[in-house]
Amino acid sequence: MNDSEKLQRARNRCIESLAQNMNLYGITESIGRLYGLLYFTDEPMSLDSMKDELGMSKTSMSTSVRQLQDLQMVEKVWVKGSRKDLYQCSHDWYQTFTDLFSIKWRVGISANMSAINKSISELQELLDEPKTSTQIKEEAKADLEKLKYALNYYDWLNRLVDSFESREIFNFIPKVKDTP
Amino acid sequence: MNDSEKLQRARNRCIESLAQNMNLYGITESIGRLYGLLYFTDEPMSLDSMKDELGMSKTSMSTSVRQLQDLQMVEKVWVKGSRKDLYQCSHDWYQTFTDLFSIKWRVGISANMSAINKSISELQELLDEPKTSTQIKEEAKADLEKLKYALNYYDWLNRLVDSFESREIFNFIPKVKDTP
DNA sequence: TAGAACGTACAGAAAAAACTGTACGTAATT
DNA sequence: AATTACGTACAGTTTTTTCTGTACGTTCTA
Numbered sequence: 139m140n141d142s143e144k145l146q147r148a149r150n151r152c153i154e155s156l157a158q159n160m161n162l163y164g165i166t167e168s169i170g171r172l173y174g175l176l177y178f179t180d181e182p183m184s185l186d187s188m189k190d191e192l193g194m195s196k197t198s199m200s201t202s203v204r205q206l207q208d209l210q211m212v213e214k215v216w217v218k219g220s221r222k223d224l225y226q227c228s229h230d231w232y233q234t235f236t237d238l239f240s241i242k243w244r245v246g247i248s249a250n251m252s253a254i255n256k257s258i259s260e261l262q263e264l265l266d267e268p269k270t271s272t273q274i275k276e277e278a279k280a281d282l283e284k285l286k287y288a289l290n291y292y293d294w295l296n297r298l299v300d301s302f303e304s305r306e307i308f309n310f311i312p313k314v315k316d317t318p
Numbered sequence: 319m320n321d322s323e324k325l326q327r328a329r330n331r332c333i334e335s336l337a338q339n340m341n342l343y344g345i346t347e348s349i350g351r352l353y354g355l356l357y358f359t360d361e362p363m364s365l366d367s368m369k370d371e372l373g374m375s376k377t378s379m380s381t382s383v384r385q386l387q388d389l390q391m392v393e394k395v396w397v398k399g400s401r402k403d404l405y406q407c408s409h410d411w412y413q414t415f416t417d418l419f420s421i422k423w424r425v426g427i428s429a430n431m432s433a434i435n436k437s438i439s440e441l442q443e444l445l446d447e448p449k450t451s452t453q454i455k456e457e458a459k460a461d462l463e464k465l466k467y468a469l470n471y472y473d474w475l476n477r478l479v480d481s482f483e484s485r486e487i488f489n490f491i492p493k494v495k496d497t498p
Numbered sequence: 499t500a501g502a503a504c505g506t507a508c509a510g511a512a513a514a515a516a517c518t519g520t521a522c523g524t525a526a527t528t
Numbered sequence: 529a530a531t532t533a534c535g536t537a538c539a540g541t542t543t544t545t546t547c548t549g550t551a552c553g554t555t556c557t558a
Contacts, residue, residue, distance in 0.1 A: 141454045144444055148437035149461055152468075155433035159426035162344065166546080178461060185505070195548045200506060221503065221556065229464075231471040246339035253335035257328035264324055274321045281329055281358060284409075288332075290494065291411040298491050310490040311478050314470065346516075365535070375518045380536055401526065401533065 149178050163238050165209075168194070169202045173211060173227055182215045182224035210237045232313060236302035243299055251292050254285045261285070329358050343418050345389075348374070349382045353391060353407055362395045362404035390417045412493060416482035423479055431472050434465045441465070 139147075153174030160170030175191055176183060183191075188199040203225050206212035211234055212227045228234055261278045264270050270278075301307040319327075333354030340350030355371055356363060363371075368379045383405050386392035391414055392407045408414055441458045444450050450458075481487040 141444060141450055144440060145454060145457055145461070148440045151433050152430075152437050152465065155430050159430055162422055162426050164342065164344070168546080178464065180460065196504095197506075197549075198547055201547090204506095223505075229467075231468065232474065235471075235475070242342055246342050250332075250335045250339055253331050257332050260324060260328045264321060270321055274325060277325055280360065281325070284358065285332060287409075288411065291415075294412065294491060294493055295415070298487075301491060307478075307490075310487075311474060311481060313474055348516075376534095377519075377536070378517055381517090384536090403535075 153178065164242060165205075166202075168192075168198070169205055172199070172202050173206055176206075176212060176225065176227035177229070182217060182226040184220075184222035184224055186222065188225075209241060210234070232308070236305070236307070239299050239302050243295070247292050247295055247299070251289065254289055254292075258282060258285050258289075333358065344422060345385075346382075348372075348378070349385055352379070352382050353386055356386075356392060356405065356407035357409070362397060362406040364400075364402035364404055366402065389421060390414070412488070416485070416487070419479050419482050423475070427472050427475055427479070431469065434469055434472075438462060438465050438469075 153171060156174045156177075157167045157170030160173070161167065165173070171192060172188060175188065185196050185199045185203065188194075188203070189196045192199070203212055206227070207214070207225075210228065212225050215224050215226050217224050261282045264278045265275055265282070301310070333351060336354045336357075337347045337350030340353070341347065345353070351372060352368060355368065365376050365379045365383065368374075368383070369376045372379070383392060386407070387394070387405075390408065392405050395404050395406050397404050441462045444458045445455055445462070481490070
């Protein structure tokens with residue numbers, strides 16, 4: 139094995155590992171591999187060069203890179219004289235991490251919260267209505283408690299994501315280890 | 319629509335929303351629905367009752383509940399006089415949240431770190447070897463920088479997960495909002 | 499203005515994941 | 529000891545997701 143192969147092998151090991159564990163962030167292995175490729179490639183890449191490197195179809199590259207763009211992990215760059223669209227990845231992983239949370243989680247949190255709020259008021263109606271049977275009221279009360287608890291939890295989660303977005307989390311967990 | 323149906327509808331809306339957004343945690347919609355059912359059911363449930371409620375096969379219930387157990391979201395409980403295995407869900411969502419991170423992320427982090435460490439030493443060998451061409455050395459140096467950066471990031475991520483496990487995160491982001 | 503280069507929509511193929519039913523081992527009941 | 533109840537391994541089916549190739553609209557080039 140020559141030096142170039144050694145280099146390649148060291149690089150690929152990391153890309154592969156990265157790609158495999160990116161599903162924790164809800165990212166496909168293939169898309170993770172593309173991100174890894176972009177991470178190690180210093181020049182912005184075109185869809186064709188991605189295709190050649192990964193041995194996949196250009197269509198896949200197009201849709202994959204689009205997804206990475208939506209997650210703010212990759213951006214299109216303009217390079218003088220090139221007709222092709224060129225892409226490069228964000229090298230700030232802390233930013234990428236917090237962006238991912240913001241983008242993906244906010245939606246889920248607010249969807250759940252509005253479902254809960256809707257149900258809370260329905261249950262409250264049931265409780266306020268004198269004709270409702272005792273049995274039903276008991277159940278409604280129990281559900282109401284659980285939903286209020288959930289609402290508090292989502293509020294907490296929102297505040298956690300706030301701290302990511304505002305970078306305050308880095309006051310609490312600093313980026314660099316204290317020197318020993 | 320009678321009161322019982324109203325109750326059911328309010329409950330199902332929340333279960334459905336919960337289930338749909340649980341894929342953010344890497345959890346299937348069906349499994350999320352099962353968790354939601356368990357959340358609202360106060361008595362521990364058997365596989366058969368889950369099956370009846372969700373209209374799915376008993377096999378699915380068995381494997382789903384196993385997954386929830388692995389994620390510490392559900393536990394088996396012993397009830398006197400029952401031959402069936404009975405399960406109930408954890409009602410502490412903060413705990414569930416932090417457990418999920420610990421369980422899922424730790425594995426990924428350490429996998430990535432060990433891949434990186436292995437590659438770092440290979441690249442270092444390449445750099446230490448006088449016969450290596452300048453071209454290769456340049457590339458190795460660039461990769462090395464990136465890998466060291468990644469290592470720092472994973473260290474940060476580990477410390478974040480530490481703060482979840484140790485509950486210190488709740489000092490920074492308190493569970494209950496400050497009263498206004 | 500003709501032609502080439504480029505990116506993507508869309509339909510279909512391939513692969514992966516989720517789900518089911520049967521079969522079987524174990525443990526409780528009679 | 530025979531029977532019943534229970535949970536799960538496993539193979540096969542269904543559903544979903546991922547991936548590809550063709551076709552087409554747009555933009556640049558000559």
